[in-house]
Amino acid sequence: MVDAFVAFRPAAAPALAGVTLGVAPGEVVGVIGPNGAGKSTVLRVLTGLVKQAAGEARLDGRPLDSYSRPALARRVALVPQAPEVPTGFLVRELVAMGRAPHLGLFGTARKRDDEAVAAALAATGTGGLAGRRVETLSGGELQRVVFARALAQEPAYLLLDEPTSHLDLRYQVDLLRYARAQAAAGVGVLLVIHDLNLAARSCDRLALLDGGRLAAAGTPREVLVAATVERVFRAPVEVLPGAEPVIVPRF
Numbered sequence: 001m002v003d004a005f006v007a008f009r010p011a012a013a014p015a016l017a018g019v020t021l022g023v024a025p026g027e028v029v030g031v032i033g034p035n036g037a038g039k040s041t042v043l044r045v046l047t048g049l050v051k052q053a054a055g056e057a058r059l060d061g062r063p064l065d066s067y068s069r070p071a072l073a074r075r076v077a078l079v080p081q082a083p084e085v086p087t088g089f090l091v092r093e094l095v096a097m098g099r100a101p102h103l104g105l106f107g108t109a110r111k112r113d114d115e116a117v118a119a120a121l122a123a124t125g126t127g128g129l130a131g132r133r134v135e136t137l138s139g140g141e142l143q144r145v146v147f148a149r150a151l152a153q154e155p156a157y158l159l160l161d162e163p164t165s166h167l168d169l170r171y172q173v174d175l176l177r178y179a180r181a182q183a184a185a186g187v188g189v190l191l192v193i194h195d196l197n198l199a200a201r202s203c204d205r206l207a208l209l210d211g212g213r214l215a216a217a218g219t220p221r222e223v224l225v226a227a228t229v230e231r232v233f234r235a236p237v238e239v240l241p242g243a244e245p246v247i248v249p250r251f
Contacts, residue, residue, distance in 0.1 A: 021207045021217065023157065023188040028179060030203035031192045032223075034233050037209040039192040040081065043159045046190070047078050059157070073101035077155035081162040081192075083146040085134050091145050092130040095120055098152030120151035124178055140171035147178055157188045164198060176202040200224055200244040208232060220244055 021042070023029040031039045045057050048064055057064040059075060067075070077098070085094060098120065099113040121127040124144045129137065137145060143163060150158060160179060164172040172195075180202060183189050193199045199206060200220040208216040208223050210232045216223045224245040229237050240246040 020214065023190045025156065025186050025188045026183055027204045028183045028189040028191055028202060030199040030206045030220075031190065031209065032194075032196060032199050032206055033209035033215070036211075038212040039209055040161055041212075042209075043078060043161050043190065043192060046157075046159060047076060048072055070101045073153065075155060076157045076159060077150035077153040078159045079143075079147050079150045079161065079163050081165060083142070085142065085146065087133070087135045089134055090130065091126060091132050091134060091137070092117065092121070094134050094145060095126075095130075095148045095152050098149040101153060116154055117152050120148040123151055123181065124148040125174070140167050140174075143167060143171060143175065144178075147175060151178075151182070155187065157190065158182055160189065160191045160193075162192050162194055165194060172198065196224060196229070196247045197244075200246070 021029065021031070031042055033039055046059075046064070048067075048069070059067065059072070064072070096109065096113070096117045099109065099116060102113060102116075103109065118127075121130055124147050126141070126144050126148050129141060129145065134142065134145065147163065158179070160175075163175045163179075167175070176198065179189050179191060183204075191199075191203060193203075203220060205218065206216075206220055206223040207214060208228070215232050216225075216228050221244070224239060224247060226237055226239045229235075229239070229247060236250040238248045238250055240248060
């Protein structure tokens with residue numbers, strides 16, 4: 001749960017102002033909104049990369065700042081929007097880096113760590129890439145491998161920062177399917193996503209941000225109302241009826 005006020009400079013407009021949202025085990029919560037709305041800042045607060053000036057971020061009922069960095073990394077994993085990965089490593093080695101918070105004093109991998117890496121590769125369909133060097137991967141392959149590294153952490157909460165950006169349809173579907181599978185296994189998934197239709201299709205609940213504030217929250221059907229979308233995104237749209245709302249721009 002995050003209840004936060006964040007400003008990056010004392011006199012600046014807040015990046016987040018009084019935003020309160022949470023994610024429970026087994027659900028996918030989407031964070032949507034226009035560029036600069038504060039979506040990624042929510043994830044930065046929840047990973048401890050940004051300290052809120054007011055309010056608090058809590059994990060399993062405890063203040064986030066009460067966790068050590070290794071303890072937090074054992075509970076929360078982040079898949080960044082533009083992952084920077086070291087070159088010269090095999091895919092298997094990169095995914096194994098996700099086990100770092102679980103390793104003992106001397107950093108020696110145990111059978112349980114090898115099993116977690118194998119399970120992460122299998123869950124993301126990247127087992128066939130395990131022997132490849134990371135610098136030879138396509139953008140879609142790399143995003144799946146970074147997802148696998150996060151799964152190797154065996155987190156209770158998975159934070160995804162626009163994981164489908166710049167990917168073709170196949171990889172978008174793959175990554176969202178992996179996210180839903182993690183939720184089905186009891187992981188709480190917080191997903192920052194740009195595409196409103198993918199958000200409606202893949203998320204149980206949505207939090208719509210506008211200018212660092214929470215503009216609407218609820219199910220996709222409750223949030224993705226034409227009047228609300230037009231007000232926040234400042235563009236004319238039509239919402240088509242169906243099992244999930246479909247947003248179509250009006251020209």
